[in-house]
Amino acid sequence: MIYPYNYGVLNTPYQSWIEFGLGSYYRYILFLLLPIIAAIPMADMYAKDRQTGYLKSILSKGKMKEYFRGLFMSNFIIAAIVIATPLLVNVYLAFMTLPDIKPDPIVDLHHKDIMSTVLPELYYQFPILHMMFYILIACLFAGMYASICLSVSLYVNNRFVILVSAFVCNMGLSLLFEFMNKYEWIPVNFLTEHAGQPYPSLVVMVAIFAVGMIVSTMLYTIGVKKRVMY
Amino acid sequence: MSKFFMRRALSSKPLYVILFVTIVIAFLHIFQEATEFENDLSI
Numbered sequence: 001m002i003y004p005y006n007y008g009v010l011n012t013p014y015q016s017w018i019e020f021g022l023g024s025y026y027r028y029i030l031f032l033l034l035p036i037i038a039a040i041p042m043a044d045m046y047a048k049d050r051q052t053g054y055l056k057s058i059l060s061k062g063k064m065k066e067y068f069r070g071l072f073m074s075n076f077i078i079a080a081i082v083i084a085t086p087l088l089v090n091v092y093l094a095f096m097t098l099p100d101i102k103p104d105p106i107v108d109l110h111h112k113d114i115m116s117t118v119l120p121e122l123y124y125q126f127p128i129l130h131m132m133f134y135i136l137i138a139c140l141f142a143g144m145y146a147s148i149c150l151s152v153s154l155y156v157n158n159r160f161v162i163l164v165s166a167f168v169c170n171m172g173l174s175l176l177f178e179f180m181n182k183y184e185w186i187p188v189n190f191l192t193e194h195a196g197q198p199y200p201s202l203v204v205m206v207a208i209f210a211v212g213m214i215v216s217t218m219l220y221t222i223g224v225k226k227r228v229m230y
Numbered sequence: 231m232s233k234f235f236m237r238r239a240l241s242s243k244p245l246y247v248i249l250f251v252t253i254v255i256a257f258l259h260i261f262q263e264a265t266e267f268e269n270d271l272s273i
Contacts, residue, residue: 011267018259026259030252037252041245045238074235082245086252093260098267 012101013094014127018087019134019193030086031138031188035149035166038079038142043149044159046071051157059228068224072150072217079146080139087135103127117194118202134193137205141191144209145170147216154223 014020018027030037049055058067105124117123123130145166152165170187177185184190187208190200239245 011263011270016260016263016267018256024259024262026255026262030255037248040248041242042235042239045235070232070235073232074239077236078239078245082248082252085249086256089253090256090260093257094263097260097264 011098012103013091013098014103014123014131015194016098017094017131017193018090019131019138019191027192028188031191033167034083034138034142034187034191035145035170036163038083038146039149039163039166041082042071042075042078043146044153044162045075046150047153047157047159047162064224064228068220068228072147072220075146075150076143079142083142084135084139087138091131091135116200118190118200118205123193130193134191138191140209141187141212144212144216147220148212151216151219151223154220154227 018024018030020027046055049058055067058064103124117130119130119133122133148166148169149162153162156162156165174186174188177183184200185204185208190205
């Protein structure tokens with residue numbers, strides 16, 4: 001006999017929140033549009049300041065270093081907040097509506113739903129910490145995408161191009177990785193807790209984040225030195 | 231200067247529009263999951 005309690009095994013907050021569901025369109029929409037969502041609040045601020053002439057008044061006060069440093073940091077933080085808020089709301093709502101049953105590897109094996117995630121031991125021991133870990137990763141990647149858009153804004157005047165630049169880069173690289181059969185390298189796949197691909201790797205995640213940050217920081221620094229100072 | 235930018239970002243409309251849209255997506259996702267759970271219980 002199946003007790004009603006057992007029905008909840010597959011509908012726990014840990015397996016139903018937005019980063020988990022395999023067949024959820026909402027998850028796909030959120031993570032596909034992550035580069036644009038991250039860029040919208042602040043990435044075009046430099047372009048706006050340049051177009052309105054506000055930048056000239058700041059530069060005339062001799063606060064150029066502070067301006068560009070503050071802009072880069074604030075852009076990263078705001079992008080992280082923008083993506084963390086809906087994810088945290090989703091976690092809260094999941095705990096409010098679904099039964100809090102800890103995931104079990106034997107039950108998952110029985111349902112042929114074996115976790116393909118980084119740090120699976122953490123997922124089965126402390127699932128909420130694992131959720132927070134994935135929220136942190138999403139925040140870091142949102143910051144990285146926003147930084148890429150901000151550095152593009154030093155070279156391009158069109159605000160629309162600035163806002164979609166990281167999205168276009170992301171799509172181009174995703175297509176390239178797909179042709180190479182490297183599905184675990186595609187950000188839409190590895191940014192989610194359980195996307196179904198065979199071997200998500202922490203090293204790949206860290207490497208892609210590091211490369212994105214280094215490239216965007218370099219573009220930003222070179223852009224400030226060559227296009228603003230001279 | 232960081233505080234200045236944070237204040238500017240927090241007073242901009244696009245930030246609140248995008249927050250609203252993403253929170254609605256998060257809500258719709260949980261609504262779908264909760265409906266599925268309720269349907270499973272009623273079988």
